[in-house]
């Protein structure tokens with residue numbers, strides 16, 4: 001019976017694939033240029049069985065074989081992979097509006113309550129309103145300065161913890177991930193009260209979300225049968241989103257009750273995102289849009305999920321690269337001693353003077369871009385890239401990882417050499433140098449960039465200035481990478497700290 005069912009299912013999938021293929025080809029019209037080249041796959045499943053588990057290497061090997069633009073059929077979905085700065089420019093700048101759409105997975109669509117958040121929404125008025133509020137908070141110096149204390153208190157807790165483990169092996173990678181989630185949660189709603197128990201529940205749900213978002217799902221490769229939800233991903237995500245909703249509702253309700261009380265007259269540096277957004281309603285002079293309850297909840301949860309793992313994985317990789325490059329480690333610590341002084345902790349105002357540290361961070365973004373294929377784009381209409389047709393609805397993967405390691409662009413691309421970013425004309429990551437795009441580019445460039453830049457620099461500087469670090473067995477650290485929701489170190493960094501500052505009371 002099971003075999004019969006499977007056979008029937010395969011037959012339906014075959015018929016649907018043929019229908020889809022014919023329809024897609026027909027839509028291109030007679031005179032359109034050809035589709036990009038690409039490997040042949042099997043009927044129905046396309047190239048899926050050959051993808052293997054190492055997507056970075058597989059898509060980069062295919063680039064070496066088929067060139068900077070190639071297609072892949074993954075089930076009934078067409079994906080196009082782009083691996084050259086000039087073609088990236090065509091997509092992200094020259095045809096920005098056409099390619100500003102996303103192609104959310106079933107898990108992503110459910111998580112974003114029907115693509116109603118900033119990440120997955122089409123570029124419509126609701127997306128613009130949410131992005132505007134987010135950008136104001138995370139890009140203006142005043143917005144960033146207003147929340148400094150919220151970052152500082154969580155980081156200082158982590159430094160205190162490491163101090164208590166001096167001389168012992170510390171799971172640095174794990175610690176950074178935990179601290180980063182705490183920091184971002186604090187930035188969102190931690191300014192005034194907020195129940196700790198709910199924060200812990202939120203964290204658990206957040207990891208469940210990351211797990212479901214990263215899980216390969218048959219429904220994404222065969223959209224026409226996605227209603228069957230064969231793996232139950234949609235159902236599970238629906239449940240998580242409902243629970244998340246309840247927690248966010250209670251944070252908002254709690255804060256609304258406090259509105260107008262003396263508690264809400266924030267101390268300098270403790271203004272959280274929730275408070276800022278709620279105050280928008282009262283501030284008639286603000287040019288920022290007032291967000292609906294659903295928009296506010298979406299923003300709160302996506303900032304925690306978008307802003308935590310990305311920044312944490314960068315700090316984890318940077319520490320590991322420095323442990324493997326003693327000269328760079330000496331250089332960055334010397335700069336910290338000169339700029340900050342051995343009897344002070346790092347403060348955010350020191351950051352603009354830490355040029356070598358900034359080069360270390362850029363070099364880490366180059367070698368280990370946290371979002372190695374960007375968040376996939378999808379064209380709104382049939383279009384042309386290079387000399388090829390890209391049909392409407394294609395999933396566009398930009399292979400940032402391979403561009404960042406291309407020997408025709410970078411000298412000794414596999415080596416960790418922060419010095420390459422010390423020159424005045426070195427590439428920046430603000431979306432203008434298409435050979436270096438860890439935050440993407442164009443109208444959908446990461447809106448959290450300035451906040452991320454500050455958090456990564458502040459974290460890394462603080463851990464490196466407060467402690468000397470060495471690996472457990474004196475050997476080089478394994479730098480293997482795993483692609484999940486972000487690019488992570490397969491084995492998070494473990495290292496042994498020794499206090500470095502002259503005044504022990506600074507740690508407590």
Ligand code: HEM
Nearest residue numbers: 118119306307310311370371375439440441444446448452
């Ligand atoms: C090291 C840290 C981070 C990295 C490397 C990173 C990277 C990215 C990338 C590559 C994209 C896709 C851009 C594109 O499609 O062109 C993106 C989008 C996004 N990021 Fe980040 N991100 C980081 C931190 C953050 C933080 C801290 C926040 C929140 C404050 C954030 C919020 C978002 C949002 C909301 C989007 C979707 C934007 C849109 O679709 O309009 N990210 N990020």
